[in-house]
Amino acid sequence: MFDVAVIGCGVVGSGIACELSRFRLSVAMVEKENDVACGTTKANSAIVHAGYDPEPGTKMARLNVEGSRMMEDLCRRLNVRYKRIGSLVLAFRESEMECVRALYGRGLQNGVEGLRILAKEETLKLEPGLNPEVAGALYAPSAAIVDPWGLAIALAQTAVLNGAKLYLNSPVESIEEAGGFYRIRAGKNNIEAKYVVNAAGTHADEINNLAAKPFFKILPVKGEYYLLDKNQGGVVSHTIFHTPTAAGKGVLISPTVQGNLIVGPTADPASGPDDTAVTAEGLQKIAREALRCDASVNLRESIRNFAGVRAATERDDFILEASPDAPRFVNAAAIKSPGLSASPAIAKEARKILEGIGLRCEEKEHFTEYRRPPLFKDMTDGERRIAFGRDPLYGRVVCRCETVTQGDIRAALRGPIPPVSVDGVKRRCGAGMGRCQGGFCGPRVHELLSRAYRVPMERIMQDKTGSYILTGETKAGDAT
Amino acid sequence: MTKRYDVVVIGAGPAGLAAACKACEKGARRVLVAERDREAGGILNQCIHNGFGLHYFKEELTGPEYAGRFVDLLGKTGVELKLDTMVVDITKDKTVHAINTTDGYMELKAGAIVLAMGCRERTRGAIAIPGDRPAGIFTAGAAQRYVNMEGWMVGKRVVVLGSGDIGLIMARRMTLEGAKVLACVELMPYSNGLTRNIVQCLQDYDIPLYLSHTITNIIGKERVAQVVVSKVDENRRPIPGSEILFDCDTVLLSVGLIPENELTRSAEIAIDPRTNGAIVFENMETSAPGIFGCGNVVHVHDLVDFVTGESQRAGAAAARHALGQQDTGGVLEVEAGSCVTYTVPQRVRRDHVEKSMELFFRVNNVYHNMEIKVMDGDSQLCRFKREHMAPGEMERIAVPRVLLDKVRGDRITVTVVPQEGA
Numbered sequence: 080m081f082d083v084a085v086i087g088c089g090v091v092g093s094g095i096a097c098e099l100s101r102f103r104l105s106v107a108m109v110e111k112e113n114d115v116a117c118g119t120t121k122a123n124s125a126i127v128h129a130g131y132d133p134e135p136g137t138k139m140a141r142l143n144v145e146g147s148r149m150m151e152d153l154c155r156r157l158n159v160r161y162k163r164i165g166s167l168v169l170a171f172r173e174s175e176m177e178c179v180r181a182l183y184g185r186g187l188q189n190g191v192e193g194l195r196i197l198a199k200e201e202t203l204k205l206e207p208g209l210n211p212e213v214a215g216a217l218y219a220p221s222a223a224i225v226d227p228w229g230l231a232i233a234l235a236q237t238a239v240l241n242g243a244k245l246y247l248n249s250p251v252e253s254i255e256e257a258g259g260f261y262r263i264r265a266g267k268n269n270i271e272a273k274y275v276v277n278a279a280g281t282h283a284d285e286i287n288n289l290a291a292k293p294f295f296k297i298l299p300v301k302g303e304y305y306l307l308d309k310n311q312g313g314v315v316s317h318t319i320f321h322t323p324t325a326a327g328k329g330v331l332i333s334p335t336v337q338g339n340l341i342v343g344p345t346a347d348p349a350s351g352p353d354d355t356a357v358t359a360e361g362l363q364k365i366a367r368e369a370l371r372c373d374a375s376v377n378l379r380e381s382i383r384n385f386a387g388v389r390a391a392t393e394r395d396d397f398i399l400e401a402s403p404d405a406p407r408f409v410n411a412a413a414i415k416s417p418g419l420s421a422s423p424a425i426a427k428e429a430r431k432i433l434e435g436i437g438l439r440c441e442e443k444e445h446f447t448e449y450r451r452p453p454l455f456k457d458m459t460d461g462e463r464r465i466a467f468g469r470d471p472l473y474g475r476v477v478c479r480c481e482t483v484t485q486g487d488i489r490a491a492l493r494g495p496i497p498p499v500s501v502d503g504v505k506r507r508c509g510a511g512m513g514r515c516q517g518g519f520c521g522p523r524v525h526e527l528l529s530r531a532y533r534v535p536m537e538r539i540m541q542d543k544t545g546s547y548i549l550t551g552e553t554k555a556g557d558a559t
Numbered sequence: 560m561t562k563r564y565d566v567v568v569i570g571a572g573p574a575g576l577a578a579a580c581k582a583c584e585k586g587a588r589r590v591l592v593a594e595r596d597r598e599a600g601g602i603l604n605q606c607i608h609n610g611f612g613l614h615y616f617k618e619e620l621t622g623p624e625y626a627g628r629f630v631d632l633l634g635k636t637g638v639e640l641k642l643d644t645m646v647v648d649i650t651k652d653k654t655v656h657a658i659n660t661t662d663g664y665m666e667l668k669a670g671a672i673v674l675a676m677g678c679r680e681r682t683r684g685a686i687a688i689p690g691d692r693p694a695g696i697f698t699a700g701a702a703q704r705y706v707n708m709e710g711w712m713v714g715k716r717v718v719v720l721g722s723g724d725i726g727l728i729m730a731r732r733m734t735l736e737g738a739k740v741l742a743c744v745e746l747m748p749y750s751n752g753l754t755r756n757i758v759q760c761l762q763d764y765d766i767p768l769y770l771s772h773t774i775t776n777i778i779g780k781e782r783v784a785q786v787v788v789s790k791v792d793e794n795r796r797p798i799p800g801s802e803i804l805f806d807c808d809t810v811l812l813s814v815g816l817i818p819e820n821e822l823t824r825s826a827e828i829a830i831d832p833r834t835n836g837a838i839v840f841e842n843m844e845t846s847a848p849g850i851f852g853c854g855n856v857v858h859v860h861d862l863v864d865f866v867t868g869e870s871q872r873a874g875a876a877a878a879r880h881a882l883g884q885q886d887t888g889g890v891l892e893v894e895a896g897s898c899v900t901y902t903v904p905q906r907v908r909r910d911h912v913e914k915s916m917e918l919f920f921r922v923n924n925v926y927h928n929m930e931i932k933v934m935d936g937d938s939q940l941c942r943f944k945r946e947h948m949a950p951g952e953m954e955r956i957a958v959p960r961v962l963l964d965k966v967r968g969d970r971i972t973v974t975v976v977p978q979e980g981a
């Protein structure tokens with residue numbers, strides 16, 4: 080019997096599980112995929128918003144600003160990449176300057192620090208490559224960029240390190256109130272828990288409806304992106320937005336913590352909660368809008384296109400509350416943008432809600448945060464020599480584009496939640512993230528996984544269960 | 560601890576091997592070849608088909624055989640070969656930073672450097688194919704590695720996008736291994752592969768080639784399930800209503816090669832945006848004195864035989880530089896004229912040309928009955944007739960030194976024009 084079962088292991092679920100693992104509680108983490116951070120967490124803008132967008136008074140507004148304040152310290156403790164680079168919302172017309180002023184006012188109300196309205200000259204001084212027709216901008220120095228899946232994985236690993244039990248490959252099929260506790264059937268597992276937290280992302284309505292009365296529906300919104308080569312990473316040095324419209328915050332241009340440039344997203348209805356297909360129209364739309372802000376962005380340097388699905392609902396706020404009808408059941412649902420920014424605050428808030436409905440939280444004496452092992456590419460020459468002395472495999476570069484060594488991969492395989500797929504390795508070490516997109520290192524990572532788990536090559540997946548890479552041996556057979 | 564070498568060659572593919580052997584032959588004593596893979600030979604090791612060496616050895620070899628000849632040759636020299644060794648940085652002052660599992664982190668000083676890192680394949684992300692992102696989408700070269708070197712099949716029903724040589728070769732290879740290749744789809748109205756590969760890899764196996772078509776959607780959650788192929792108009796835009804649906808589990812991409820010049824850029828060497836490789840002189844020296852380039856890292860070749868010749872020139876010049884001879888003198892620019900997309904070399908110091916200068920270039924379309932003219936302003940230096948020219952087939956001409964000496968201007972122009980009277 081667990082005290083709490085958290086359903087969904089994205090950045091929200093992992094954050095909540097991590098927070099709960101600080102206390103004398105038994106925690107189950109239930110995830111339908113073969114790894115954590117497989118949904119919206121791995122496909123978003125990777126931005127920590129300052130907090131001037133959400134409507135004042137909403138949970139989104141409060142938790143965004145709180146989360147944004149907590150993020151830097153959290154990332155430092157977990158060794159997750161984070162960089163406070165500031166953001167600019169550009170205006171090109173007087174009507175858009177009005178919008179900038181409105182955002183400024185909203186930001187002040189939400190408690191965002193350091194906001195300033197910049198005139199044309201100041202804007203161009205900060206970002207000389209911008210369209211010179213820019214009229215002015217809202218400058219938010221507290222906005223940042225982060226590695227979202229790195230954060231979620233580090234949070235989930237911390238939870239596991241502190242005793243949480245992770246159930247992977249466990250899609251929840253039923254949740255039954257059994258008198259003071261819930262019986263959850265998830266894949267091959269039957270999990271019993273007194274409290275349940277629903278952090279199931281774009282599937283959160285389905286999970287709610289297994290235990291409680293339907294009262295919200297996820298209306299999935301798709302965001303498509305371009306990820307550009309590192310040679311474009313310096314085109315801008317802040318996160319650049321255009322003034323928002325009713326459709327959303329619009330297309331942004333931003334460096335990523337990995338050094339690439341991200342351009343996107345669109346905001347179009349998705350055909351379902353897992354519809355992450357990119358479309359020709361979406362990509363064209365991004366190109367049009369991005370080039371309006373900064374014509375020097377070279378989309379021909381694209382290395383990947385992707386799309387993520389945001390868990391929007393009719394309500395323009397997060398649904399972070401105890402269920403009105405199911406006892407001991409908390410929804411952390413409709414966590415759309417700025418969900419990543421708010422996630423550290425959401426985790427604390429969710430724990431307080433659980434306490435409010437009777438969960439007793441006593442702090443543990445020993446709580447250890449999982450620090451992601453430093454990557455070879457981030458080390459100084461001296462650190463590299465030390466790492467090599469400890470493990471000579473730090474001398475073998477597996478991913479040449481991102482300089483990921485076999486030592487890095489071995490360290491990831493020894494972590495509390497080891498990767499099982501080629502993309503799992505990518506999310507932890509960055510192998511295959513670069514310009515050749517795993518063309519060279521994919522087969523090598525594949526082989527390392529096969530050896531590490533002592534399973535045949537055919538059984539190693541690219542990513543999710545079912546994403547097989549090989550269909551069998553050739554006529555001559557395995558050469559190795 | 561810093562080790563010193565006369566010549567450090569980066570890459571032990573056909574370019575690096577030929578350059579290293581030649582550097583040794585020309586008197587460089589301490590020569591190192593650093594190779595990131597587990598074996599020397601580069602991409603030739605996975606090219607188990609024949610057709611290599613017709614020009615250089617005057618016989619038909621497989622890729623591994625061709626590489627093997629140079630690996631053997633290298634073994635007879637005193638060249639040091641470090642396998643499983645990655646060069647992570649080079650600087651203008653010719654310091655090479657490298658790592659491997661036995662030596663750890665190394666800092667090497669070189670009298671001359673030869674860049675021979677080859678190229679990589681363009682990916683799906685580079686050409687922005689819409690659709691899902693399931694497993695089963697491979698660059699043709701990655702699939703070739705699995706099939707030919709590691710003994711694994713990557714799929715059963717295959718659509719090939721792009722008609723570059725590797726894609727054509729893999730269409731045949733997958734067929735021979737029992738897979739069904741449903742189509743080879745090419746965006747352009749002509750193939751980018753060698754004619755002999757169109758015949759021997761597609762036509763001989765009844766694999767349809769769809770010219771002026773492209774993939775406009777990939778469908779499949781975990782693994783590729785279907786692809787949509789559309790016809791494109793003259794501006795390469797998909798024509799609505801022309802969609803063909805293929806049930807397949809695999810997409811192979813053969814959509815171009817990109818020279819791997821990250822190290823080149825780190826040494827601040829000038830890059831030609833047309834080739835995506837370093838701008839080179841007649842001896843393959845880059846804009847950084849003492850740093851040379853050869854093979855696919857300079858410009859993508861079709862035939863390894865030409866890589867060998869070019870790399871031997873680079874190796875010889877690197878040895879000369881390391882031994883203290885500087886290549887200087889007046890420079891002639893080589894200009895790409897009508898129908899010509901680029902030339903290699905881009906610059907000539909004619910005092911250093913011996914009998915003749917080898918010049919490579921490509922044309923921008925398919926042409927028949929043409930004439931290549933090398934011009935000095937308005938006056939013609941020399942001309943060469945060609946019955947058939949295509950972007951997929953690199954052209955090679957040799958311009959005699961005696962003619963270069965006659966040039967009065969500061970540049971020569973290579974142009975392609977219809978034959979007179981044709």
